[in-house]
Structure formats: C-alpha cells, structure tokens
Amino acid sequence: AQSVTQPDIHITVSEGASLELRCNYSYGATPYLFWYVQSPGQGLQLLLKYFSGDTLVQGIKGFEAEFKRSQSSFNLRKPSVHWSDAAEYFCAVAPTSGNTGKLIFGQGTTLQVKP
C-alpha cells in the first residue's frame, strides 16, 4: 500500500539554525511529491513540489527539498530558520497511476523555533 512516513513527530531548532525534515514514501513508481505547511488555524499551504527533472527543487519562503530515488526520500531543508517558520509540516505524495490528484499525507512534523 502507498504510504508516507515522517519519522520526526516534533523538532525544535534555534532561530538562525539550519533545518532538515525527513520524509520517506512507499510506492511502486516515483510519485509526485509535495511539502505543505500548516500554521495554527490555517489551511495547508504548498511549499514546493517535485514531478520530474532536477532532483533539488526550490520552494517558497526559502525552503528546498531533494528527491533521492534510491532512498525513496524527499527531505525538506532550510539553511536558516526564522521564528515565523514554527508550524506543522506535511509531506505528501500523489500517485501517478490513475492521475486523480489524490494526496496521501504523512503524519506531520511539528517545528518549534527557539529564540
């Protein structure tokens, strides 16, 4: 069955420090890959997406993610975290077979930023 795993439920980093959030997926072929952010009381906002081509993708708010086929991973990174980045982050996949747009989400990683 298709699944997405985010191994870290909660991460705390200091403001200005670098950040890496992990995401692994289980799927027969390479799916479309996404990272979303959810601030308290807000809907999910798309940070970035990978469909094909360059395995390092740039997103909004200074985020980037790297797709590694051999590891079935799509980790999210940011070189310097700001206090406003505190939120919940979700990795998601959209299976390419059927091409229906259905998103399968991981359980999320809560990011806390220390001053």
Add this chain to the structure above:
Amino acid sequence: EAGVAQSPRYKIIEKRQSVAFWCNPISGHATLYWYQQILGQGPKLLIQFQNNGVVDDSQLPKDRFSAERLKGVDSTLKIQPAKLEDSAVYLCASSLNSLASGEQYFGPGTRLTVT
C-alpha cells in the same frame, strides 16, 4: 483572488446528532476535495469531485457520511449520525483540474468536536 471558503469554522455536537459543513472553492476550479484530519495525523481524503461528479469516494464511510456538489461549484459534507471518532478538522480543497500534478488550495477547515 479569494481562497477556499469553509463554514462553520467550529462545531460542537453530541454523538448521534447530525452536522453539515459547507465549502465554496476558488472560482473556476473544477475539482473539489474533502479531507478529514484527526488530531496528530495527516489529512486523509474522504471524497473527490470533478465538477459535480464523484471521482473517488473509496475512503468515505458511506453509512454515515454523505457529500454533494450539485451545481459543480460549492459542496456540502454531512455526517449523520455522528460518532465520537468523527472529531476532527474537515478540510476542503480545490484545484483547476483533477490531475495528480494539479496544485490543491486548502480552506481553513472546520473543527468538529463530538461529545
């Protein structure tokens, strides 16, 4: 451009009561999704509409949940009767098309508490 609108934002009901949620997608978006997000988990797709037709409702508990999008624009999701385990945030999302590559825009969600 107005985003995805949802109402109500919060709802508290007793078990066995019924409840309905409303969603108005972004103008021109043909595809509409309803997701259920239980506390501590990622969103799970309940139903996907393409215009006023159902694309995927495989994870909708049809004995108690129903959804409609009669005119291909706004949509309602109903639960009757509600159970304690239905306590969750119900997210509506829309996209221009139903392709896996289509970006989904999320509303703020309706937080349902069943007591």
